[in-house]
Amino acid sequence: MHRWTDAPTKSIFAGGVDFAYRELGTHHGGTPVVFLVHLAAVLDNWDPRIMDGIAAKHHVVAFDNRGVGASSGSPSDSVEQMAGDAIAFIQAMGFGQVDLFGLSMGGMIAQEIVLKAPQLVRRMILAATGPAGGEGISTVARVAHWDLLRGLLTGQDPKQFLFFTRTPGGIEAGKAFLARLKERSENRDKEITIAAYLAQLRAVKAWGRKHPADLSAVRQPVLIVNGDDDRMVPTANSRELARRLPNSTLIIYPDAGHGGVFQFHADFVPRAVEFLGR
Numbered sequence: 001m002h003r004w005t006d007a008p009t010k011s012i013f014a015g016g017v018d019f020a021y022r023e024l025g026t027h028h029g030g031t032p033v034v035f036l037v038h039l040a041a042v043l044d045n046w047d048p049r050i051m052d053g054i055a056a057k058h059h060v061v062a063f064d065n066r067g068v069g070a071s072s073g074s075p076s077d078s079v080e081q082m083a084g085d086a087i088a089f090i091q092a093m094g095f096g097q098v099d100l101f102g103l104s105m106g107g108m109i110a111q112e113i114v115l116k117a118p119q120l121v122r123r124m125i126l127a128a129t130g131p132a133g134g135e136g137i138s139t140v141a142r143v144a145h146w147d148l149l150r151g152l153l154t155g156q157d158p159k160q161f162l163f164f165t166r167t168p169g170g171i172e173a174g175k176a177f178l179a180r181l182k183e184r185s186e187n188r189d190k191e192i193t194i195a196a197y198l199a200q201l202r203a204v205k206a207w208g209r210k211h212p213a214d215l216s217a218v219r220q221p222v223l224i225v226n227g228d229d230d231r232m233v234p235t236a237n238s239r240e241l242a243r244r245l246p247n248s249t250l251i252i253y254p255d256a257g258h259g260g261v262f263q264f265h266a267d268f269v270p271r272a273v274e275f276l277g278r
Contacts, residue, residue, distance in 0.1 A: 002024055003024070003048065003052050004022070004024060004046065004048040004051035004052050004055070004184070005048050005183045005184040005185075006184070006186075007022040007023065007024055008022065008187070009021070009022055009043065009070060009187060009189065010022065010023070011070070012089070012092050012093060013092065014085075014088040014089050014091070014092035015084070015085060015088035015089075015092075016073065017066045017071060017072055017073040017085065017088075018071060018072040018073075019063045019064065019066075019071050019085075019089050019092075020043065020063065020064045020069055020070035020071045020189070021043075021061060021062060021063035021064070021089070022043055022061075022062055022063075023059065023060060023061045023062075024051060024052070024055035024059075024060045025054075025055035025056070025057070025058055025059045025060050026059050028057060028058055028059050029059065030058065030059060031058075031059075031097055031098060031099050031122050031123075031276075032058075032059040032060070032061050032093075032095050032098050032099070033054060033058050033059065033060050033061065033098070033099045033100075033101055033276060034061050034062075034063075034086070034089075034090060034095075034098045034099070034100055034101070035051075035060065035061065035062035035063075035101045035102075035103075035106070036086060036100060036101065036102040036103065036105075036106030036107070036109045036110050037062065037064075037065065037103065037105075037106050038103045038104035038105050038106055038128075039104055039105045039140070039144070039197075039200050039201070039204060039232075040144075040192050040197050040200060041192070042064055042068060042069035042070075042189040042190065042191065042192055043062055043063075043064055043069060043070075043189040044181060044184055044188050044189045045181065046062055047177060047180055047181070047261075047262045047265060048180050048181075048183055048184070049180060049262075049265040049266075049269065050261065050262070050265050050268070050269060050272075053265065053269030053270075053272075053273065054101075054269060054272055054273060054276070056273070057273050057276075057277060058099075058273070058276055058277075061093065063086075063089055064189065065082055065085065065200075066081075066082070066085050067193075067196050067199075068192050068193075068196050068200075069189045069190050069191075069192065070189055070190050075193075075195060075196035075199040075200070076199060076200075076203065077199040077200070077202040077203050077206075078202075078203050078206060079105070079108045079109055079112055079203050079204070079206070079207045080112055082105075082109045082112075082203065083109050083112035083113045083116055084116070086109055086113055087113060087116065087117055087120065090120060095120075096120075097119070097120060097121070097122050098120060098121065098122065099121070099122050099123045099124065099125075099276055100113060100114070100121055100123075100124045100125070101124075101125045101127070101272075102124065102125070102126050102127070102129060103127045103128060103129070103261070104127070104128045104129055104232065104233060104258065105129075105200060105203070105204055106129070107126040107127060107128070107129025107130075108129055108130075108132070108204070108207050110124050110126060110129075111126070111129075111131065111132070111213070111215070111218075114218055114220060115213060115217070115218070118217075118218070118219075118220070121220055122220065123220055123221050123222070123223075123275065123276060123278075124220055124221075124222045124223070125222075125223045125224075125225065125272055125275065125276075126222060126223070126224050126225070126238075126241060127224075127225045127226065127260070127261045128225070128226050128227070128230055128232070128233055128238070128258045128259070128260065128261070129226075129233055129237065129238070129241070130233045130234075130237025130238065130240065130241060131212055131213065131215065131237065131240060131241055131244065132207055132208075132210040132211065132212055132213050133207075133208065133209065133210050133211060133212040134208065134212075134233070134234075134237040134240060135234050135236050135237055135240070136208070136233065136234040136236075136237070137204065137205075137207060137208030137233055137237065138204075138205050138207075138208030138209045139205075139208070140201070140204045140205070140208065140232055140233065141201045141204070141205060143162070143231055143232055144158075144162065144201070144232070147161040147162045147231075157178050159174065159177075159178065159259070160174040160175070160178065162231070162232055162257075162258060162259075163177070163232075163257055163258045163259030163262065164177070164256070164257050164258075164259055164263065165227070165229050165255055165256065165257050167255055169255050170255060170256065170257065170263070173256075173259075173262070173263035174259070174263075177259060177262045177263070215241070215244040215245050216244065216246055218245055218246070218247075219246065219247060220247065221247050221248075221249075221275070221278070222241075222245045222247060222248040222249070223248070223249050223251070223271070223272065223275045224238050224241050224242050224245070224248055224249065224250045224251070225238070225250075225251045225252075225253075225260060225261055225268065226238040226251075226252055226253070226256075226258075226260050227252070227253050227254075227255075227256025227257045227258065227259070227260030227263065228252050228253065228254055228255070228256060228260075229255070229256065229257050230257050230258045230260070231257055231258065232257075232258040233258065235252065238250065238252065239252075249275070251268075251271065253267075253268075
């Protein structure tokens with residue numbers, strides 16, 4: 001049985017792209033859970049505790065976006081195209097229906113998928129994300145650039161600032177999370193290129209300026225999760241999603257930021273497993 005830290009990286013061709021992906025828990029059957037990654041992330045940015053925890057009960061699949069990590073092609077600069085690519089990947093994998101776990105930018109992609117192809121989606125988990133046109137989303141680049149600079153000046157990983165609060169609890173949680181990301185020592189994914197990162201920033205900025213979608217049409221059950229102090233995608237966006245999605249449940253973790261699901265993985269994983277198991 002593989003764990004996330006040693007799951008082999010595979011490839012599948014769809015829509016003109018060789019998508020790099022990893023999967024766990026294939027023996028469970030049932031509805032696969034497709035993970036949609038955050039801004040600037042590759043496969044190695046998923047927390048092993050979340051991947052292994054959910055894969056203990058479900059078939060888990062994560063992939064690199066077009067032109068990111070080990071996936072081929074030119075990086076996309078629109079959430080809509082990323083959603084189209086995700087649909088192509090899901091169909092190429094032979095999945096008739098999936099559950100979606102979208103984190104940050106991945107949560108934006110998940111919303112676009114469920115609006116484009118509602119029959120493809122059974123349930124969704126939306127973490128640290130917001131609706132099109134949501135508060136502060138168009139200025140994510142400004143926050144990201146500032147925290148990249150803070151990381152450079154202090155010799156720290158920018159995710160320590162971007163994903164976690166600056167309280168003692170948040171700082172310790174950030175250090176623990178970053179240590180977990182290093183647990184995979186062999187066959188690691190390629191880092192995102194500057195060009196792909198800038199394309200994704202343009203996509204998120206455009207999403208933040210987009211006209212709000214009618215989410216009342218989304219009838220699938222949705223679990224919405226965030227920390228109470230998200231600097232990247234302000235927490236108000238999670239509350240707004242909960243208000244606009246008719247079949248949603250909201251979890252807000254205290255003293256937590258954009259990486260709330262990572263900081264509180266011990267609480268979040270059982271809740272996610274229970275939600276997906278319904």
